[in-house]
Amino acid sequence: MKKILVTTDFSNNSKAGIRFAIQLASQSACELIFYHVDDRSDFEVWTESTYNQPESFRNAGQQKKLREFVSAIYEQEERPQEHVDWIIDNKPLADDAIVHYAKKIEADCICMSTRGGGTIDKFLGTNASALIATSNIPLLIIPHAYRSKPMETLLYASDFENLEVELKAIEKFTNQLHIPIQVFHYDYNLEDESVKKRLDEMALKNQRHGITFHFKKFHAELSLLSHLQKDIHNSRPSIIAMFTKQDRNWFEQLFLSSKTAELGFDTKTPLLVFKK
Numbered sequence: 001m002k003k004i005l006v007t008t009d010f011s012n013n014s015k016a017g018i019r020f021a022i023q024l025a026s027q028s029a030c031e032l033i034f035y036h037v038d039d040r041s042d043f044e045v046w047t048e049s050t051y052n053q054p055e056s057f058r059n060a061g062q063q064k065k066l067r068e069f070v071s072a073i074y075e076q077e078e079r080p081q082e083h084v085d086w087i088i089d090n091k092p093l094a095d096d097a098i099v100h101y102a103k104k105i106e107a108d109c110i111c112m113s114t115r116g117g118g119t120i121d122k123f124l125g126t127n128a129s130a131l132i133a134t135s136n137i138p139l140l141i142i143p144h145a146y147r148s149k150p151m152e153t154l155l156y157a158s159d160f161e162n163l164e165v166e167l168k169a170i171e172k173f174t175n176q177l178h179i180p181i182q183v184f185h186y187d188y189n190l191e192d193e194s195v196k197k198r199l200d201e202m203a204l205k206n207q208r209h210g211i212t213f214h215f216k217k218f219h220a221e222l223s224l225l226s227h228l229q230k231d232i233h234n235s236r237p238s239i240i241a242m243f244t245k246q247d248r249n250w251f252e253q254l255f256l257s258s259k260t261a262e263l264g265f266d267t268k269t270p271l272l273v274f275k276k
Contacts, residue, residue, distance in 0.1 A: 001176050003031045005107040007098055010069055013144040017113035018073050020142045020270055028176035031083040034070050037094040038062050062088045077148055095130040102137050111140040141271040155237035156183045167206055169274055170241050180210040182235055186218035186227050240269050243276040
């Protein structure tokens with residue numbers, strides 16, 4: 001992991017993603033590219049002069065704003081600004097622009113903040129929700145309530161469908177941070193000896209230093225989130241890693257049962273989301 005694209009819209013909520021990226025860079029040798037999409041939507045009154053304002057002139061002002069916004073967070077975190085860059089992009093659709101630019105610079109990851117609690121759209125925000133469904137680049141989704149602290153463990157919620165490949169992808173992230181991986185798998189048929197034997201064999205095949213496996217009974221009346229919340233509370237991971245099928249409906253159904261759809265997903269733990 002050498003380069004991370006860190007997005008911001010200058011909102012207070014977006015500061016969480018910047019704080020996380022700064023912490024991440026302090027534990028690994030990665031470059032941070034701070035990125036803002038200027039879609040001109042912030043003009044309260046559109047006039048001919050504002051619309052025709054030279055792009056280079058406007059970008060210079062926006063870049064100065066970006067530097068000042070991020071620099072203030074560096075000062076709060078008492079961290080030096082090392083290996084950073086500042087980019088203003090002029091595109092009408094932020095989510096498309098983010099993915100396009102991340103591919104252009106060959107970013108290893110896109111880091112962005114959530115909006116807050118509530119329904120899945122309110123929690124993730126429009127851009128994060130769209131990126132989960134479209135981005136081939138791993139996403140770091142940072143809850144707006146996140147506060148900086150050293151990263152110590154990663155919880156990987158796995159369906160065991162492609163365990164070996166997925167673990168290798170996660171290890172590219174954890175190896176630079178020198179943090180262990182806790183693999184959690186939830187299964188309806190855990191009492192079945194043949195199922196338990198298969199899971200144990202897969203765990204043994206992928207067992208190595210820094211990786212531990214935890215098999216739990218999945219109860220059909222509860223969402224995956226309900227199961228995860230208990231284990232998140234007990235193990236207190238620094239990051240939760242998941243692989244999605246890049247279907248927004250799948251992501252919503254995975255986390256939210258129909259009975260809890262309006263309660264939403266609210267956690268202080270960052271999510272690392274990979275394409276499945």
